[in-house]
Amino acid sequence: QQPVQSPQAVILREGEDAVINCSSSKALYSVHWYRQKHGEAPVFLMILLKGGEQKGHDKISASFNEKKQQSSLYLTASQLSYSGTYFCGTETPNSNSGYALNFGKGTSLLVTP
Amino acid sequence: GAVVSQHPSWVICKSGTSVKIECRSLDFQATTMFWYRQFPKQSLMLMATSNEGSKATYEQGVEKDKFLINHASLTLSTLTVTSAHPEDSSFYICSARDSWGQGDREQFFGPGTRLTVL
Numbered sequence: 131q132q133p134v135q136s137p138q139a140v141i142l143r144e145g146e147d148a149v150i151n152c153s154s155s156k157a158l159y160s161v162h163w164y165r166q167k168h169g170e171a172p173v174f175l176m177i178l179l180k181g182g183e184q185k186g187h188d189k190i191s192a193s194f195n196e197k198k199q200q201s202s203l204y205l206t207a208s209q210l211s212y213s214g215t216y217f218c219g220t221e222t223p224n225s226n227s228g229y230a231l232n233f234g235k236g237t238s239l240l241v242t243p
Numbered sequence: 244g245a246v247v248s249q250h251p252s253w254v255i256c257k258s259g260t261s262v263k264i265e266c267r268s269l270d271f272q273a274t275t276m277f278w279y280r281q282f283p284k285q286s287l288m289l290m291a292t293s294n295e296g297s298k299a300t301y302e303q304g305v306e307k308d309k310f311l312i313n314h315a316s317l318t319l320s321t322l323t324v325t326s327a328h329p330e331d332s333s334f335y336i337c338s339a340r341d342s343w344g345q346g347d348r349e350q351f352f353g354p355g356t357r358l359t360v361l
Contacts, residue, residue, distance in 0.1 A: 132286075160348060171336050171355045172287070177348065217286060221348070230277050231338075231350065233287045 131156065133220045135234035142208050142241050150203040150237045152218030159221040161201040162231060163192055165214045172217060175203070208241045215239070245271045247339050249353035256327055257361055263323045264356045266337030272317040273339035277350070278310075281334040293320040293337075327360045334358075 133154045140148055152161060160179045164172035176185055178194035178201055185192060189206040205212055215238050219231030246269040256262050266276055274295045279287040291312055292300040299312035311323040320339075324331055336355040340348065 162350065164352075169334075169357075171352045174349060174351070179348070219287075219350075230289050230292055231287075232289070233279075235286045 133234045139238040148205045153200045157198045162219040164217045167214045213241045245351045247351045247353040253357040255359045261325045266320045268318045268339045271341040276320040276339045279336045
């Protein structure tokens with residue numbers, strides 16, 4: 131089941147903050163966040179497994195709500211290099227695909243000077 | 244971190260021909276690899292799960308006779324697009340998870356293969 135991402139697109143000035151949301155109608159096993167640049171493969175950012183978990187590195191962090199149905203990715207003091215499309219990939223319990231990820235439609239982020 | 248390679252990076256072929264794409268885990272073993280397809284400005288859609296030593300599991304709507312998957316070893320999975328047509332033109336990406344790793348179920352993606360069918 132494909133998770134729902136919002137917003138579809140966002141334009142920021144360098145230094146501004148952004149939040150990208152990913153939600154599911156069912157409880158998830160995990161949420162994976164990726165960033166993809168045009169014509170390239172997705173690059174792993176982080177994974178969240180536990181309800182209520184928050185984690186991050188540098189100025190990118192993410193949270194996973196207690197019910198494990200919603201995750202948010204936080205980009206603070208954005209840099210030009212943050213531009214790209216952000217995808218959340220989700221795992222559902224007892225998936226027949228065994229750890230395969232269902233990806234949201236993506237959020238296009240553009241950071242301008 | 245773990246590295247996944249794909250070969251070729253891009254391929255252009257004539258309609259009706261078959262194309263083989265390789266996915267290799269370079270520094271870890273992967274009993275399971277995944278094949279995704281991504282059309283321009285769209286999300287990654289899972290095509291199939293490749294299992295070492297057994298048949299692949301295909302997602303609904305993906306023709307298994309058209310997209311042949313072979314996972315002959317713990318480090319190699321191949322996807323063969325048979326009798327390719329222009330509508331098969333897409334970005335094909337594989338991913339793998341370290342079978343024996345202690346990590347958090349992280350999946351490592353290959354760099355992708357851009358297929359163009361004329």
